[in-house]
Amino acid sequence: MRPPSSVREFEAAARARLDPAHYDYFAGGAGEEVTLRANEAAFGRLALLPRVLGGAAKPELGVTLLGDRAAAPVLVAPTAFHRLAHPEGEKATARAAAAAETIMIVSMASTVAVGDVAAAAPGARLWFQLYVQPDPAFTELLVRRAEEAGCGALVVTADSPVRGRRDRDERHGFHDLPTGLCCENMRDETGRVRPIEFSPAISWEHVDRLRDMTSLPIVLKGVLHPADARRALGHGVSALIVSNHGGRQLDTVPAAVEALPGVVEAVAGTVPVLLDGGVRRGTDVLKAMALGASAVGVGRPVVWGLAADGERGVRRVLDLLRAEVEDALTLCGARSVHDLGADLVLRPC
Numbered sequence: 001m002r003p004p005s006s007v008r009e010f011e012a013a014a015r016a017r018l019d020p021a022h023y024d025y026f027a028g029g030a031g032e033e034v035t036l037r038a039n040e041a042a043f044g045r046l047a048l049l050p051r052v053l054g055g056a057a058k059p060e061l062g063v064t065l066l067g068d069r070a071a072a073p074v075l076v077a078p079t080a081f082h083r084l085a086h087p088e089g090e091k092a093t094a095r096a097a098a099a100a101e102t103i104m105i106v107s108m109a110s111t112v113a114v115g116d117v118a119a120a121a122p123g124a125r126l127w128f129q130l131y132v133q134p135d136p137a138f139t140e141l142l143v144r145r146a147e148e149a150g151c152g153a154l155v156v157t158a159d160s161p162v163r164g165r166r167d168r169d170e171r172h173g174f175h176d177l178p179t180g181l182c183c184e185n186m187r188d189e190t191g192r193v194r195p196i197e198f199s200p201a202i203s204w205e206h207v208d209r210l211r212d213m214t215s216l217p218i219v220l221k222g223v224l225h226p227a228d229a230r231r232a233l234g235h236g237v238s239a240l241i242v243s244n245h246g247g248r249q250l251d252t253v254p255a256a257v258e259a260l261p262g263v264v265e266a267v268a269g270t271v272p273v274l275l276d277g278g279v280r281r282g283t284d285v286l287k288a289m290a291l292g293a294s295a296v297g298v299g300r301p302v303v304w305g306l307a308a309d310g311e312r313g314v315r316r317v318l319d320l321l322r323a324e325v326e327d328a329l330t331l332c333g334a335r336s337v338h339d340l341g342a343d344l345v346l347r348p349c
């Protein structure tokens with residue numbers, strides 16, 4: 001059978017393979033899923049206004065982020081529970097990311113321990129995503145594990161002081177991993193697996209404590225408000241990710257790409273600004289970069305690739321997006337992803 005030739009087709013293939021409760025966990029969002037839909041729809045409302053006769057035979061796609069090189073400006077966003085999608089789980093995802101020469105942000109809620117992910121994918125450029133735990137000693141243990149695994153950055157998720165309310169999970173009664181799977185990073189020194197806890201009282205002081213705890217660059221994920229972006233600069237943050245958690249946390253917040261220009265303006269080039277949420281096509285990547293993103297992350301597209309065809313599926317999704325970015329750049333008359341400006345995008349009035 002013909003392999004899927006778009007993220008959309010990968011989603012259909014994944015859906016056909018996954019247990020419906022697991023598909024809904026991956027696909028779903030919070031509340032009425034207004035933001036979930038908005039993330040994709042907002043890209044559709046932005047029109048590209050290409051230039052002509054300015055192309056290059058081979059446009060430049062590579063980006064360097066916090067010292068890590070990616071062959072294309074499309075990173076693997078952190079997503080939990082990859083072994084629900086494929087038995088090889090995060091090992092397969094990391095191998096595919098390494099083969100595609102991009103950065104994978106490993107979720108703290110991964111079903112393979114971050115050290116084992118690193119060992120399974122030599123050469124992979126890994127960053128580690130952290131939910132600050134109410135127990136500071138356990139948070140520190142997680143940071144040390146990320147450092148020992150060779151991760152290049154600590155991605156602190158700021159949009160989840162509590163878990164979003166997701167009706168699809170309620171309908172299926174999906175609240176936990178099935179027997180045999182667990183969040184492997186959550187083992188304490190005795191080997192016991194702790195539950196992931198959310199920290200309703202998470203604050204800027206936690207970011208300061210992390211800044212004192214590690215020399216890894218800290219990336220703050222889940223920033224939407226320009227004032228928070230400005231404030232982050234005073235707390236030693238090395239990059240920001242404009243994200244609404246794929247519409248899974250607070251419903252009815254703006255689409256990620258709608259929030260992007262305000263954050264980009266607020267930080268005024270002092271730190272890289274990344275975006276995730278709703279990126280499904282190379283043209284979405286160009287729009288985000290034209291509006292000031294240094295790169296984008298993809299969450300569900302990677303999970304669809306993994307569920308559809310394991311490592312090969314993730315590789316194909318990443319390769320497809322890369323090829324689409326290359327074509328879109330050429331069609332826009334741009335020689336490099338670094339040459340894109342806001343004049344490439346017509347925003348609706």
Ligand SMILES: Cc1cc2nc3c(=O)[nH]c(=O)nc-3n(C[C@H](O)[C@H](O)[C@H](O)COP(=O)(O)O)c2cc1C
Nearest residue numbers: 026077078079080107157245246277278298299300
């Ligand atoms: C199934 C799933 C699990 C996720 N798990 C995490 C996580 O563990 N940590 C985190 O910071 N974000 C998590 N996210 C949010 C993603 O990092 C990212 O913000 C979002 O998926 C981007 O939207 P997209 O799926 O439209 O690309 C998760 C998203 C999904 C869909």
Ligand SMILES: CCCCCCC(=O)C(=O)O
Nearest residue numbers: 079080109195196245248
């Ligand atoms: C109790 C485990 C929580 C994992 C959260 C993963 C996540 O962020 C998501 O959106 O789902």
